[in-house]
Amino acid sequence: MIDLNKAMEEVKSWAIKAGKIQKENYEKENLKINTKSSDIDLVTEVDELSEKIILSAIKENYSDHGILSEESDYIEKNSDYLWIVDPLDGTNNYAQGLPIFAVSIALKFKGEIVLGVVYEPILNEMFSAIKGKGAYLNDKKITVGSKNTLRQSVLATGFPYDRVTNIDNNLNYLNSILPKLRGIRRMGAAAYDLANVACGRLDGYWELRLSPWDVAAGRILIKEAGGKVIDIPNKRKVSIVAGNSQICDLIMGEIKLLEEK
Incomplete structure (x- = not known):
């Protein structure tokens, strides 16, 4: 298996680079917007720019790995590794000027997710996890809530x-x-x-x-x-x-x- 600690640092840097593009173009006048599966399923030029940054980095550093990405679909390789990428999750929010969107990058090894990052650029929140090593928000360990009734939730x-x-x-x-x-x-x-x-x-x-x-x-x-x-x-x-x-x-x-x- 690849060095997941090293990969995590790389993935975080990719997410930050994509997030920078998103912040720079946030609330941009004349943002280029197209539709996909329906008139409410949007893709913007920033989705595509963000994806280009991430996919280029994967191809440069892990050229033999497969990729599944929202805007490019499936790039098949004969590999045990598969990168799963949403370059800008929350496109409707982004196009609307609502500051809730994220970069999402995960890595599968032999069908199991072993690494994941979700980065919210406006809040500068970096969520990360490696299999067996816990989950973190900006390097502080996190846990799910402890409530046990719907009425409290x-x-x-x-x-x-x-x-x-x-x-x-x-x-x-x-x-x-x-x-x-x-x-x-x-x-x-x-x-x-x-x-x-x-x-x-x-x-x-x-x-x-x-x-x-x-x-x-x-x-x-x-x-x-x-x-x-x-x-x-x-x-x-x-x-x-x-x-x-x-x-x-x-x-x-x-x-x-x-x-x-």
Whole structure:
């Protein structure tokens, strides 16, 4: 296996470089914006610039590794290593001028995530984790929250881009779970949601129809912070629940009740 400590320092530097581009272009007039899967699924010139920085660095330093990235999809190599990249998670926020977005980079080795970084450039928050070595925010160790009831909890969620055309759009889960909570947040950046679960700011999270690059780094952050991420069965793409063990089980219980109706 490669030296993960060395790789972590490299990944952090890549995230900072991409974040610098994002800060420099934040609230830019005439930001170039295009759409992808729908008219609410955006990509900006800054997404593409950020991805170019990260992918160029991976290719320069780990030329024999595979890459899965949001804007470039899959660069296949005959390798046990796969980099999973979301260069700018929270593009709608970025395009709107809302300061909640993040760079997300993870590394898989033989199908297991062994390294993850989520960097929020506006707040200068660097979340990081290496398999077996804990999770950190700006080099301070973090853990998931300890709450064990929904009534005490503040959760986060989100909604799929095809929510208008597909009935499996999370509204039924939201309607069922929301009345049982202390609060709900919808921040619009899955990677940052998961990072906030890892450090205990959020008690849990669920969302449907995500992509691997949305959650790869967040998965290892939460695992190394003492929590867990559960894949919701029989759902499109990546659908997950995250939090400490008790909160995950409570959210899954609500979801299962609705599925059985």
